[in-house]
Amino acid sequence: MSIDVLLVDEDRDVLEIVETFLGQEDGFEVTGETDPEAALERIGTEGYDAVVSDYKMPKLDGLELCSALRDRGSDIPFLLFTARELEDLEGEAAEAGVTNVVQKGTGTEQYGVLADHIRDVV
Numbered sequence: 001m002s003i004d005v006l007l008v009d010e011d012r013d014v015l016e017i018v019e020t021f022l023g024q025e026d027g028f029e030v031t032g033e034t035d036p037e038a039a040l041e042r043i044g045t046e047g048y049d050a051v052v053s054d055y056k057m058p059k060l061d062g063l064e065l066c067s068a069l070r071d072r073g074s075d076i077p078f079l080l081f082t083a084r085e086l087e088d089l090e091g092e093a094a095e096a097g098v099t100n101v102v103q104k105g106t107g108t109e110q111y112g113v114l115a116d117h118i119r120d121v122v
Contacts, residue, residue, distance in 0.1 A: 066097050
């Protein structure tokens with residue numbers, strides 16, 4: 001079974017790195033999107049199993065993107081992948097309907113951790 005993930009990050013370099021590492025995980029199909037507003041439209045029309053979004057982005061941040069999805073009635077698993085301290089975001093993330101917050105780190109093990117979180121919520 002394949003897990004289709006929409007990855008949202010305005011930084012194309014970061015997007016490509018995360019896309020590459022997640023794409024190497026067994027059973028993952030990853031689509032990248034740099035524009036959170038375009039991502040919102042894609043989620044409504046394409047069949048993704050989960051969304052992984054950066055927190056800090058122009059136009060819509062990750063929390064606003066998740067809130068907009070929930071307002072549209074979507075219950076798709078939504079993971080925030082951020083460098084911010086988890087304690088700083090937990091309350092806001094829960095309020096916005098975020099399924100899980102995963103902290104970005106250094107090294108490549110963070111991508112395995114992210115993949116495990118995606119598998120858990122899907």
